[in-house]
Amino acid sequence: MSRAVVIGAGIGGLATGLALQRRGWDVTILERAPQLDPVGAGLAVAPNALRxxxxxxxxxxxxxxxxxxxAAGIQRPDGAWITRTDATRATERFGEPVIIVHRATLVGVLADALTPGTLLLGRTAEDVEPTSGRVVTAEAVDPTTGRVLTAAETLTADLVVAADGLHSRIRAKLFPDHPGPVHTGVTSxxxxxxxPGGTILPTETWGAGKVFGVALLGDGRVYCYATAPATPDGRAVDERAEMLRHFAGWHEPIPSLIAAATTVTRTDIRCxxxxxxxxxxGKVALLGDAAHAMTPNLGQGACQALEDAIVLATHADTLSRYTAERLPRTTDVARASRRIGRMAALDNPxxxxxxxTAMSLTGKLGPDLVLRQMDPILTWRPPTA
Structure with missing residues (x-):
């Protein structure tokens, strides 16, 4: 039986482990965190990812x-619509809905589907040897007692999957001359x-270089995300107050939703x-953010990681085919997302x-034009071989 070691238990890593197991591989997933905490917020599972x-x-x-x-679409800070569509039209066009879930929900679904014992928590991959497929894990020590929790060990695999995120140590080792992630000039x-009750529409609001998005989670909660220009690594003493400083004057329910927040997660956007x-x-494949970290403007980060997972499992014995299929597609999606981000960030009146005006006219002249532009992304289907 072929053996795979997956580094990282995010959405991409868990999905890859599951995809490989369904093809008969013996899989071990290494996750440096001691437990899978319900961290993160909402994410979009688009039709391509749902497949x-x-x-x-x-x-x-x-x-x-x-x-x-x-109704869904883009509004101005005063609430007027720039462009709008009906989500039903999108479902009809692409054959599947867009489902908004908490990240922890999707992580839990994937983790529960794995063979028991697949996921090893508190295990950090210290080094990887691409030619031999050797993975060396670090010793884990309880910082309070100094007790060794897990000893260092060496694993050998036919395939090593680096799903270790934006700041991937494996990517840095394999491609030391690559510039790595760049700050986009935006924080989130x-x-x-x-x-809160009443009608909440899934929309984005654009204005003065800022964005505020609202989405409904399937569990009855509301997920909100916001972006604004910022220098790298900036932080406020009170991030909720900082959000209100940027968005208090925008249309309801934006200020009320911010005021209701008890926890605010701030992350600089890098890609x-x-x-x-x-x-x-060699025997190492990069996946998800480790391979192609992109801006969140198209909501395709997790979706592309899921695509990676099933394509990699299909071509696990011929990694050049994995690269051939995934590199052009993820490059196109990442560039499209970056273009949308730059367009949303315009702050000149x-x-x-x-x-x-251009977006409004486009919506009026061809209500399905925006949806048609998403065809190359959302009509994608997993390989059947």
Missing amino acids: VLDALGVGSHLRELSGLQG WRIVVPH LDEPLPRFHS AAEWLRN
């Missing part, structure tokens, strides 16, 4: 949650709050602007007016 979850046998768990419904805030030359080296 992957179906192929992995877990799509039904997500389909029990509500998809986007009713994320909150999850109880539904890999320069694509890697390939997604593999004249440029904003031109952007808003």
